[in-house]
Amino acid sequence: MTGSPKKHKTVGIDIRKDLFGANEDAAALNKKKFREHGLVVLDIMGSVGTGKTQLIEALCDRLRGRRQILMVAGDLATTIDADRVGSHEIDTVQINTGTACHLDARMIRVALDDVDLSKYDVVFIENVGNLICPAGYSLGADKKIVVVSVTEGPYMVRKHPLTIKRADMVVINKIDLADILEFDVDALVRDIREVDADLPVFRVSSKTGDGVDNLLKALGF
Amino acid sequence: MTGSPKKHKTVGIDIRKDLFGANEDAAALNKKKFREHGLVVLDIMGSVGTGKTQLIEALCDRLRGRRQILMVAGDLATTIDADRVGSHEIDTVQINTGTACHLDARMIRVALDDVDLSKYDVVFIENVGNLICPAGYSLGADKKIVVVSVTEGPYMVRKHPLTIKRADMVVINKIDLADILEFDVDALVRDIREVDADLPVFRVSSKTGDGVDNLLKALGF
Numbered sequence: 001m002t003g004s005p006k007k008h009k010t011v012g013i014d015i016r017k018d019l020f021g022a023n024e025d026a027a028a029l030n031k032k033k034f035r036e037h038g039l040v041v042l043d044i045m046g047s048v049g050t051g052k053t054q055l056i057e058a059l060c061d062r063l064r065g066r067r068q069i070l071m072v073a074g075d076l077a078t079t080i081d082a083d084r085v086g087s088h089e090i091d092t093v094q095i096n097t098g099t100a101c102h103l104d105a106r107m108i109r110v111a112l113d114d115v116d117l118s119k120y121d122v123v124f125i126e127n128v129g130n131l132i133c134p135a136g137y138s139l140g141a142d143k144k145i146v147v148v149s150v151t152e153g154p155y156m157v158r159k160h161p162l163t164i165k166r167a168d169m170v171v172i173n174k175i176d177l178a179d180i181l182e183f184d185v186d187a188l189v190r191d192i193r194e195v196d197a198d199l200p201v202f203r204v205s206s207k208t209g210d211g212v213d214n215l216l217k218a219l220g221f
Numbered sequence: 222m223t224g225s226p227k228k229h230k231t232v233g234i235d236i237r238k239d240l241f242g243a244n245e246d247a248a249a250l251n252k253k254k255f256r257e258h259g260l261v262v263l264d265i266m267g268s269v270g271t272g273k274t275q276l277i278e279a280l281c282d283r284l285r286g287r288r289q290i291l292m293v294a295g296d297l298a299t300t301i302d303a304d305r306v307g308s309h310e311i312d313t314v315q316i317n318t319g320t321a322c323h324l325d326a327r328m329i330r331v332a333l334d335d336v337d338l339s340k341y342d343v344v345f346i347e348n349v350g351n352l353i354c355p356a357g358y359s360l361g362a363d364k365k366i367v368v369v370s371v372t373e374g375p376y377m378v379r380k381h382p383l384t385i386k387r388a389d390m391v392v393i394n395k396i397d398l399a400d401i402l403e404f405d406v407d408a409l410v411r412d413i414r415e416v417d418a419d420l421p422v423f424r425v426s427s428k429t430g431d432g433v434d435n436l437l438k439a440l441g442f
Contacts, residue, residue, distance in 0.1 A: 047268050048352055048380060049373030076353065076383070080376050099383060101322060101353040129380065130353055131269055132297065132322040151372035151402075152270030155301050159269060159350065162297070162320060180401055181372075 023137050026105035030112075030140025037117040041125065042219070043103075043139045045163075046147035047156070048129030051173040053081040054206035055147060056124045060088050062216055067121040072111060074103040074128045081126055091120075102133035105140055122221075131156060135163040143168040143219075150174050150183040157191040164195040169202065171215065176205040244358050247326035251333075251361025258338040262346065263440070264324075264360045266384075267368030268377070269350030272394040274302040275427035276368060277345045281309050283437055288342040293332060295324040295349045302347055312341075323354035326361055343442075352377060356384040364389035364440075371395050371404040378412040385416040390423065392436065397426040 034041045044052050060069055071092045073082035076099065082092040095103060095111045103125065117123075125141060127134040131148070138144075146167040148156050151174055157164055164170065170192055178185050185203060192201055200218060204211035255262045265273050281290055292313045294303035297320065303313040316324060316332050324346065338344075346362060348355040352369070359365075367388040369377050372395055378385055385391065391413055399406050406424060413422055421439060425432035 047270070047373075048377045049268070051374070075380060078376070078380050080379065099353075099357065101351070128353070129377075130322070130351060132320075132349070132351055133354065136320065152268075153272070155299070156269045156350075158301065159296060159299050177402075181398075 020136070023105050026109055027138035027140040030105050030108055032140075033112075033117070034123070034140060034142075037120070039117060039120060039123055040220070041123040041139075041141040043125045043127060043134075043141035043144045044147060045127040045131070045134040045144065046129070046149075046173075047131040047152060050129075050147045050149040050152065051206045052126050052129070052147050053084050055171065055173060055204065055212075056085055056126060057088055058206045058209060058212045059124065059216065059221075060085065060090050062212060063122065063221060064088075067221065068119055070115070070117075070120045070123045072108065072123060072125040074107075074126060076100075076128060085124075085126075097128055101128055101130050102137050103127050103139060104137045108139050131160050131163055135160075135166045145169050145171060147171045147173050148188070150178045150181055150185065150188075154184065154187065157188055157195070161195050164192055164199065167196075167199060169200040169218070171202045171204050173204050173206055175203045175210060176208050241357070244326050247330055248359035248361040251326050251329055253361075254333075254338070255344070255361060255363075258341070260338060260341060260344055261441070262344040262360075262362040264346045264348060264355075264362035264365045265368060266348040266352070266355040266365060267350070267370075267394075268352040268373060271350075271368045271370040271373065272427045273347050273350070273368050274305050276392065276394060276425065276433075277306055277347060278309055279427045279430060279433045280345065280437065280442075281306065281311050283433060284343065284442060285309075288442065289340055291336070291338075291341045291344045293329065293344060293346040295328075295347060297321075297349065306345075306347075318349055322349055322351050323358050324348050324360060325358045329360050352381050352384055356381075356387045366390050366392060368392045368394050369409070371399045371402055371406065371409075375405065375408065378409055378416065382416045385413055385420065388417075388420060390421040390439070392423045392425050394425050394427055396424045396431060397429050 069090050071085045074095050079094050082094045086092045093111050202215045290311050292306045292311050295316050300315050303315045307313045314332050316328050423436045
């Protein structure tokens, strides 16, 4: 521990590359496995309290009887989200990351190792609640869906351009609260368009159900 | 990059220890420097959109003419928060972290290297918007203040026990919205008490000013 700061920094950067490379390898293996089982796998990320779980619940309720669903819940310490989705008679797998601020592809591989994936059509992965770190780690999913909500203030897109760049679609959740909070949804959409003009954006209220059917359709369900 | 996953994992863990150790060393040096200048330094962390900047603005307005303030803003990519606080005639230093999800002690050291700290009484450090990662990195501040808000859903404390454990005080912000959002503030306080029975908790609306004077008093201003 006697190295100069510069040395620490260099070592850190090398290891980050190594970790990212290893993650990409694991993600590719996950993707191969998911394809073999014909699964649609969605990695749903966003800050704490943006309504990721409620969105998954809304999607599950609408897919009942049409698709067999597995939910994988990422959380530092609790099983709150898995319990909520599980109460809809959906199979769940919990990953508790301890202090890790995101899921990675190897966690997914280990968590699903003894799961019979042939039973399912769709896997919803709810990432750890965090708008930054999960963006950097591919899990092997088909799409990374970023959930933001009108309760997070007006700057969450402008402050997180990389998260938006790495998204395959964005859900703006809790639109039922936009008027009460005097939140300008159109301005937020413009912020998203500035980062990626072609990114699909969905205005949703997981609570009222508004926009959920549109999202389902876009997901091909 | 041909090592087995196990090898990667081991290397990663060693480096994390190294990084954390190096950070603690740098934080101790920062703390020494802050003490030499008689500064009160507050590390303010919380998820994006919890109102950290608005809280700092409210504190600055009430300390006008009584304390000389420096604000250090941590943000991935923008200067939005520093610009806001700067508009109150407060000196600011911006740290853009790129992809890093938290400030660390060395970033603070570098950012303040050419700043004449003898001009100031108080330093507000606004950490990168994230309820997880900044908790693990001491900056050398006197207190780590965790800001949560009633817009983040009911689980943000239960899901982040380590963040609460590492806090010196918690501000529950946006209490003016609690009724509209049907948010149970008392239940949240109970969640905090379960993690740390003695942690000071302040109910605040940075927008209306409710509770800000109480917080100032507790901070010794």
